[in-house]
Every structure is written in C-alpha cells, then in structure tokens.
Amino acid sequence: AQSVTQPDIHITVSEGASLELRCNYSYGATPYLFWYVQSPGQGLQLLLKYFSGDTLVQGIKGFEAEFKRSQSSFNLRKPSVHWSDAAEYFCAVGAGEQELNWGAGTKLIIKP
C-alpha cells in the first residue's frame, strides 16, 4: 500500500542551527514529492516540489530537499533556522491521477 511517513512528531532546534526533517514513502513508481509548511494562523504553503531531474531541489525561505530513490526518502533541510521557521511541516506524495498522500506532519520548535 502507498504510504508516507514523517517519523518525527516534534523536533526542537536552536536558532541558527541546521535542520533536517525526514520523509519516507512507499510507492510503486517514482512519485511526485512535496513539502508544505503550516505556520500558526495561516494556510499551508508550498515550500518545494520534486517531479524529475536534479534530485536536489531548492525551495522558498532557504529550504532544500533531496530525493533519494534508494532510500525512498525526501528529507527537508535548512542550513540555519530562524525563529520564524517555527511551524508544522508536511510531506506529501502523489502519482498520476491519484490523490496526494500526506504525512502526519512534524512540528518544528525553535529554541532561542
């Protein structure tokens, strides 16, 4: 069965530290991969997406993600987090005309 897993419910990092949020999927073919962010009081916003080509994709707000086929992963990274990055992050995976599968989300907490 197709599935998306975000293993970390919460992650706490210090401001200025690097960040990696994990996303693993189980799909039969290479899927489309997305990261969305949900900031407090706001709708979800697309950070970046991968369809094909270069496996390292750059997104908004200084985020990037790397598609690793061998590991069925699409981890989100940022070299130095800012307090404004505190939010909930969702990985989503889809293929063809099927509806997206969403991970349960990872809540990012920033320590001053």
Added chain:
Amino acid sequence: GAGVSQSPSNKVTEKGKDVELRCDPISGHTALYWYRQSLGQGLEFLIYFQGNSAPDKSGLPSDRFSAERTGGSVSTLTIQRTQQEDSAVYLCASSILAGARVTGELFFGEGSRLTVL
C-alpha cells in the same frame, strides 16, 4: 481577496445538528479540494472538483458528508447530523490544474475549525 477564503473560521455545534462550511477559491482556479485535518494526523482527502467534470467523492467518510461547487467557483461542504468524531479542521485548497492532478501547487485557506459537543 487574493487567497483562498474559508468561513466560518470557527464553528461550535451540538451533536446531531447540520453544518455548512464555505470555501471561496482563488479566481481562475479550476481545481478545488476539501481536506480534513485531525489532531496529530495528516491531511485526509475528502472531495475534489475539477471544472465541469464529475467530482471525485471517494474520500467522503460517510453519506452525512456532501459538497457542491456552484458556477465553478464557491464550494460548500455540508455535514449532516454531526457527530463528535467530525470535530476537526476542514481545509479547502484550490489549484490551476497543470498536467496530472497532483502536480499543481495547492493554495490553502486557513481552515474552518469544527467542534461538535
């Protein structure tokens, strides 16, 4: 407005009552989605509208749930005879369909938080 607008932002109702949630998508977006977000869960797909095509209702959890989209724009999600397990945030998203159904960027509203007492 420029974004997806949802109303009400908060709704508290009693078990057994009907509720209507409204979504006003971005002008020109042909695709519209409803999702349900429960605490600690990922987004649960409910229904998808695309242009004049028949909607994909495969995610609706029961026949108490229905949705319509009038004139290809505003959509209303109706929950009849609400139950406590219906308590969640209901999210609406719209998209310009470009290629496969899942490839377009989704633009989300802030959601309608439903609490069923």
